[in-house]
Amino acid sequence: MKKIVLCGIQEQGKEIIKFLSDNGIKVTNIVTITKDTAIKNKSDGTWVNYEDISKELGIPIYYCESYSFKHVNDVNYFKINNFDILLLGGWQRLIPQEILSTIKICAIGQHGSPEFLPSGRGRSPLNWSIILGSKRLIWNLFKLDSGVDDGDVIDYQICQINEFDTCKTLYYKVSVSVKHMLLRSIPKLLDGSIKYIKQVGEPTYFDKRTPNDGKINWNSSISDTYNLIRGVTEPYPGAFTTYGDDTIMIWKAQIWDEFLDFYKDKKYGEIVEVFGGEFVIKCYGGLLLVTEHNDGNLFVGKIYTKKYDRI
Secondary structure (H helix, E strand, O other), X not given: OOOEEEEEOOXXXXXXXXXXXXXXXXXXXXXXXXXXXXXXXXXXXXXXXXXXXXXXXXXXXXXXXXXXXXXXXXXXXXHHHOOOEEEEEOOOOOOOHHHHOOOOOEEEEEEEEOOOOOOOEEOOHHHHHHHOOOOXXXXXXXXXXXXXXXXXXXXEEEEXXXXXXXXXXXXXXXXXXXXXXXXXXXXXXXXXXXXXXXXXXXXXXXOOOOHHHHEOOOXXXXXXXXXXXXXXXXOOOOEEEEEOOEEEEEEEEEEEEOOOOOOOOOOOOEEEEEEOOEEEEEEEXXXXXXXXXXXXXXXXXXXOEOOOOOO
């Protein structure tokens, strides 16, 4: 039996293991981290426990000493096992060359962009794709190298980003795509028939996003504001505005109207209507209906401030 290891800390990894198992491909080993290690590395927001899938399918787990594989015990684990294929299931650190060199056939990374690689390498591709108003996401499986998303492409899948998608629903599409791409690619990797695709062109990179990047600029267009909200909503830190000393989180909204002209004298960022716990706010180019938020003091005429950071 070929040895296939999955390194993961997110739900996607568990879904991959189960899907491949149900379709006749066995993941033989799991590499993950403890909850404490996830907290230390600020990765506990999406961390899940792999013990249940380990027990269900009889797959041994190794808990890394270091999330970045810098501990000698982690390196020795990979040297001793000499895996044929390495898969990632939500592993948010680069895999060092010392680990990659122990893999016999291929270590498989995954990354997405609205354009074909090498455009859109880097951080937070799901968030950026929605924030930028893209209409598609190209999700790639590629051969992991020591660089950033620069390996030969193994397979790719194009999925639509529609006007209703959020980072959460787009993640669902990615999850489905990855499972099916792995199912059609792993047999080809094992029998040597895979056809790699070279990345061609000048690379571009998405920047790292931080929680403060979720600040809403009410002078931006209503489309840009809507895309920001749905691009950083849960499970990510969310979009926010401020009122006095309060940070107001806006988790869900929709473009309500771009024709109603009753509010010409109102300011951008001003609440113009309140419907129970929902409210309409004036934006550049239209009106935004906010349906999920944490503002417990709604009133018409309230104007959100434009501070730059969370309070």
